[in-house]
Every structure is written in C-alpha cells, then in structure tokens.
Amino acid sequence: MGIGQGQRDRWLTHKPRSFYPASVQKKKRKKPAREARTDTILSGLCGASRRLLPMAAVLVGAALALRRLDDFDTWWHLASGRWIVDHLTIPATDTLSFTVPDHPWINLQWLFDVALYLLHGIGGADLLVITSAAAFTAALWLLMRNLRQRLDEVSASMLCLWAILIAEERFLIRPEMVSFILLEVVLWLLLNARRNEGRTLWLLVPVMLLWVNCHSLFIIGLFCIGCAVAGAFAARLPMLPAGWREGSRLGPEATRRLLVSAGAAALVTLLNPYFLDGSLFPLKLMSRFDVSNEAFQTIGEFRRPFSGYFPTFSIGAYQALFFLSMGAVCLAAVAGLRPPKQGTSTAEASPPSFNLAWAMIFAGLAYLSLLARRNMALFAFGATPIVGACLALIGSRATRRMKGLYRKVAAAASPTLIAACIALIGAVATNAYYWRDGTTREFGLGILDVNFPIRAAAFSRQAGLPPRLYNDLTAGGYLTWEPPVKGGVFIDGRLEVYDAEFFRYYVSAFNNPRLWRQQLDKYGINTVLLFHRWRNRHPMIRALLLDPAWTLVYHDEVAVIFVRNRGNEASIDRARALYPAWREKISEALDSPTSPWQRPVGRVKALSSYASLLFLIGETGSAIELEQRLLDFPLPAAQEVRARIIIGSYLAGRGELRQALAHLEQAARLDPSNRPLRKMIRSIRNAGPADFRK
Numbered sequence: 168m169g170i171g172q173g174q175r176d177r178w179l180t181h182k183p184r185s186f187y188p189a190s191v192q193k194k195k196r197k198k199p200a201r202e203a204r205t206d207t208i209l210s211g212l213c214g215a216s217r218r219l220l221p222m223a224a225v226l227v228g229a230a231l232a233l234r235r236l237d238d239f240d241t242w243w244h245l246a247s248g249r250w251i252v253d254h255l256t257i258p259a260t261d262t263l264s265f266t267v268p269d270h271p272w273i274n275l276q277w278l279f280d281v282a283l284y285l286l287h288g289i290g291g292a293d294l295l296v297i298t299s300a301a302a303f304t305a306a307l308w309l310l311m312r313n314l315r316q317r318l319d320e321v322s323a324s325m326l327c328l329w330a331i332l333i334a335e336e337r338f339l340i341r342p343e344m345v346s347f348i349l350l351e352v353v354l355w356l357l358l359n360a361r362r363n364e365g366r367t368l369w370l371l372v373p374v375m376l377l378w379v380n381c382h383s384l385f386i387i388g389l390f391c392i393g394c395a396v397a398g399a400f401a402a403r404l405p406m407l408p409a410g411w412r413e414g415s416r417l418g419p420e421a422t423r424r425l426l427v428s429a430g431a432a433a434l435v436t437l438l439n440p441y442f443l444d445g446s447l448f449p450l451k452l453m454s455r456f457d458v459s460n461e462a463f464q465t466i467g468e469f470r471r472p473f474s475g476y477f478p479t480f481s482i483g484a485y486q487a488l489f490f491l492s493m494g495a496v497c498l499a500a501v502a503g504l505r506p507p508k509q510g511t512s513t514a515e516a517s518p519p520s521f522n523l524a525w526a527m528i529f530a531g532l533a534y535l536s537l538l539a540r541r542n543m544a545l546f547a548f549g550a551t552p553i554v555g556a557c558l559a560l561i562g563s564r565a566t567r568r569m570k571g572l573y574r575k576v577a578a579a580a581s582p583t584l585i586a587a588c589i590a591l592i593g594a595v596a597t598n599a600y601y602w603r604d605g606t607t608r609e610f611g612l613g614i615l616d617v618n619f620p621i622r623a624a625a626f627s628r629q630a631g632l633p634p635r636l637y638n639d640l641t642a643g644g645y646l647t648w649e650p651p652v653k654g655g656v657f658i659d660g661r662l663e664v665y666d667a668e669f670f671r672y673y674v675s676a677f678n679n680p681r682l683w684r685q686q687l688d689k690y691g692i693n694t695v696l697l698f699h700r701w702r703n704r705h706p707m708i709r710a711l712l713l714d715p716a717w718t719l720v721y722h723d724e725v726a727v728i729f730v731r732n733r734g735n736e737a738s739i740d741r742a743r744a745l746y747p748a749w750r751e752k753i754s755e756a757l758d759s760p761t762s763p764w765q766r767p768v769g770r771v772k773a774l775s776s777y778a779s780l781l782f783l784i785g786e787t788g789s790a791i792e793l794e795q796r797l798l799d800f801p802l803p804a805a806q807e808v809r810a811r812i813i814i815g816s817y818l819a820g821r822g823e824l825r826q827a828l829a830h831l832e833q834a835a836r837l838d839p840s841n842r843p844l845r846k847m848i849r850s851i852r853n854a855g856p857a858d859f860r861k
Contacts, residue, residue, distance in 0.1 A: 217578070217581040221320055221323060223589070225311055225327070227588050227592055228304060231595055233612075234611065235612065238339040239643075241340040243263065243647045246648045250262055257277050258272055261661075265657070270664050274440075275382065275385075275448060276381055283295065292614045296612050302344035302345065306347035322555070323555065329487075330547035331547075333488060333544060333546070334481075337543075350388065350391075356374075365425050375436055379446070389433060391528050398524025399422050399524070402415035414503055469540070471538065472486065482540075488551075492529070492554040492557075499521055499556075499557035499561055500521055502561055503560055520560065529554075533546060615769050617724060620646065621645070622723050622749065622756075623696055624651040626749050627652055635657075636651060636693075636695075637686070638658065639697050640660065646659070677703050692731070695711065695717070696728050698726055699722075699776065699779075708727055708784070718739050723753045724757065757774065767800060770800070774793045778797070778813075795814060808838045808841070808844075811830040811831065812831065819831075824854070
C-alpha cells in the first residue's frame, strides 16, 4: 500500500506532544452544560436589561409626572384661557384682580392657557394630569435621544435618571410642560447640524414660533441658537486651541443654513400678540425678579438652590450634578485641546470633540440655575446632554484598559439599575417617595384638595359673602378660577402683572398688622380668605381674631374666612347659619377612607394643618382630637414626635399623667437626643405619685 503525499507530509511535520509548552499541552476544560447554560442566560439578561434600561429610566419620569393636580398656578392659567375664549381676544391689562387693573399683562402663554382650558372642558382635572404626564414623558424621551447620540445605554440612563430627580419639582401643569419639549427639540437640531450639514435647522423657525406663544422661556431657545452661531464663528479664531476649533467647526453649507435659520427664528418671535414688547418681555421679567429683591425671596421657587431652604431629594441631586458637571466640562475642555486622531467635521460618526457652543450653553444654564430654585429643572433638561457629550469626549481619550473595565462595570450594573428603576416607580406609585421627601404631592389622577380652598370658595358663594376680597398669594390662583365673591382677587401667582413694588407692598403687611389694616381699609375689603398652612399667615389670623371689627365665619383644613362686621350683619348671620352643615362635610372628608396601598400624604397634611389652626383659634379639644387621629397613620419620626409631645403636654395639663407619660416616653424613644423632652418627662414624674418616680 502506498503512502499519499499529504499523509507523508503530516508524518514528517508531526512533533511529539512533549515538544509544545506545558501550557499548550493542557487541553482546554469544557464547561459543563449547566454552567454554559447559566452563562448564556446571564449574558442574555444583562443584554436585555441594558436595552431596556433607557425605557425604564423614562418610565420613572412618567411615574413622577403622573400626580394629582397640586400646583397653585394651574388655576389662573385656566382662568386666563377661559377669559380669552369667552371674549375672543387677548387682554393687554389685568382682568383677574381688582388691585392692579391698569397694569399691563403681557400674556405670552396665551396659547397654552387656551389649550389648557379646552382640555379641562373636555376631561376635567384628570385629562390635565394625563396630558401633563404625557408632555413630560415626551420631553424625557427626547432628552434620552439626545444623550444616546454620545453615550451608551447605561451612562445615558444614569444621567437621565439624575435629571429626572432634579426636574420632578417642576413637573407642574404650567407652560414648562411645553418649554422642556421644545428645548430638547432645539438641542437636537443643533446637535445634529454638524452631522447632516444643517439640513434640519429650518425647523427652528416653527419651533420658535410655537414657543414664543406658549411661554416666556422661549428666550432660552434663542440663547441656545445664539450660542451655536457664536461657536461657529469662534471656530475661525486662530488664537483658540486647534482641538476647540475643530470641535466647533461647521462646514460652509451648514454654517450658511445655521445663519439663515437663526435669523429667521429670531425674527419669528416677533409674531406674538405684543410684537416687540413680547419678544423683549423675558429680559424685563428677569430684571424684575432680581434675587436681591427680598420680597420675591419669600417665594420658595425663587430661593437660591444652595440657600439651604427646604432641602429635598431634588435639591440634593441638583447640587451633586452641578459639581460633577462643572468638573466634567472642565476636564473635557482640557481633553479637547488637541484634535481627535481621526474623523472630519462632517463625518457621520465623528469622534467626540469639545464644542464651544455647548460650553457656552452650559455656562448660561448653570448660571441661571444658581439664581433661583425654579431654574434647576431648566439646568437638568438643557445641560445634561452637554454633560453627556463631555463625558463621551473624556471616555474617548481613556486608555483601552479603562474602557474595558467600564464595559464590564456597565454590563454588571444594568440589571441593578433596572431593579432600582422598578423600586423607584413603586415608591412613587405608593407615595412613599413624597412621604419621605416631605413634599405635599400624591401619585394619581384628580385634584389634591388639601392644596386649594375648594370648600371655602363654595361656602363663600353660598353664603353670599360681600366683596371686596382679600386673599393671600397661595389661595389666589384657585380663586381666579372659582371666585368666592364678585369683583376679582387681591393677588394671585401672576407676578409679571403685580410687579416688584406691589408685591413688596403685599409682603410687608405680613408681620405688620397696622400696615395690613391700612391695606384692608384702602381697598375696601369686606371678606378675608387666607390659606393657613404657611405659618407666616398666623399673625394675620391672630390679629383678626383680636379685632372686634371682624368675625370668623368659616374655617377648614385649608382656609379661614373673616367678614367685616360693619354693614355686613346679614351676611354674617347667613354664614353662621350655614357653617354647622359645612362643618359636618369637613369632618366627613377628613374621616373618609384613604387608599390602602398609598401613603396618605394629603390627609396627614390636612389633619396637621387643621390642628394647628384650631390651636390658634382656641379650639384646643378639637385640635387634640386631630393630633390623635394623626397617630393612626405611620408618620415620619419627626412628625410623630411632634404630635406626641403636643398630646402629652395637653394631657399633663389636664392631670392625666399616665396617658401623658405614655406619649412622651414614646416620643423620647423616637428622639433620644431631645433634652427638653426628657426634662418634661422628669418633671411629670416628680409631680406624680410615688410609683411614677421609679
């Protein structure tokens, strides 16, 4: 039998097993079938969770946006829309109050107001809540799209979640629900101008036309467009680093389209009901709400985010992102000093680079966010895509080993982040998120009654209380929609109408009863309706209680009503006759069952606020009953301690020492560092029988 050439060659080239290194001689161990299947399943789960993570992040925002109508200003937007529809014209001066009817009212959100009113007419508060949730979800989806242009699923989702936790304070039924969508559209158009040679930039024109007729924040859109133009021109300056010029450069065609679209977008903002005055009004508004104005600092949303006022999850998230983003932008600026190794300015997938336009937009939004708490959401929506681009640039300059380590961490982190999103959605749906945050919000549809003087306004109309009305700012929004008396409100949330001088005049009376009485006399006030949850209203309530010229005719968990005696005797008698029936309605509302699967945020706030008012007006027994009912709920520790101290002090004053000690000792266990409380317990023990001293 002959030997084939191929077989002979294999024999001649064969090497004995011992010829190879020992590491090669070892056969590769095959994984058992079960272990291989487990690895395959885990790999599949990690991949699936990574793909689902962006959707899960957006759903967290959708859950936070789906909450009962709780904003005071929503109502005056509805009242404005109703007035425009009824009169088929847009007012040039104030029409909702009697105090400043001559003040100009530049109502740039007129289109939003009309749409809101029409939606309310179709589906009431439920439809408004659903529309608001859909609008903010759309804005977050666009934010995710902008982030995903530069980042992978994990990094983009983490930044989006961070932005959501910051912005959720502004998930209100206000024009912001339109502005955040349009801001993301503008950023998307500018972000893609380099990739598509500016072919979509013409869309800036209709976007700005819609924006200028929905909200005064259109000025932010113009600012972003202006920064893009400035960045394109800065890219031609030879004194700038080569990397910055390369990252900011647009092609000739893209530059031409940007200039034309930017000019048209700026001009189209003149197409509003007020022409040039409307286009310039945001600048006037910014100067009016100067943070140095102490009067405006009494409003929480105008406080600086680093002032320490009412810390929440949103404040903490903003402060952390602010410092992280500052570091990321600065690091990206350094990393972008030299041009990327490959790619051109018009490449479809050009490597990350430092864009001067984005740096300018970031600086402007960061500055605005430092001025007022209300601008934190603007920073979250507008600056986060820029932070993402900076992180992508930093990551592109990282070593291969660091990139590999990040991929491993991201793969392992995605299932954990999915679980965190699910847990966060559950916490929002059960109101546990708001419960721990200390904010008066609830998940779901409808109206959060504890935020509005709904029953007080209805009582006033039924009793025929006399005009004119004095109301505080908080109650004013709802009272423009459901007027308790004829003639309009004293003040509401339209601070662009009341200007700084009038608002300072309004605020100055809070701690000056003499000045407040002068205001009541000056405007011929006969009915006073105050939202009593805020403690700075209590001196005014106390002053009216002690004034023989006024009579308390109504109070509930939200509002209190006084009527001037002189000339209004018939109204007072009618109100006194009606109030017992209304008191029963109030009790029924406070006794109604709460959801078994949600924390009763609104109910607890109602009981607590009403108890404080009842103490103030001298109904101590009724106040203690409400404090005791609060203990039926699983209260936060600080609130339970407060309630037990109040009840314990009351019982001790009545001589019921054993019951008092039971409450006070439980409060001491919850707050062991409370020295005045322990001193109170010792004094009660010393005053009681001998067995108390054990």
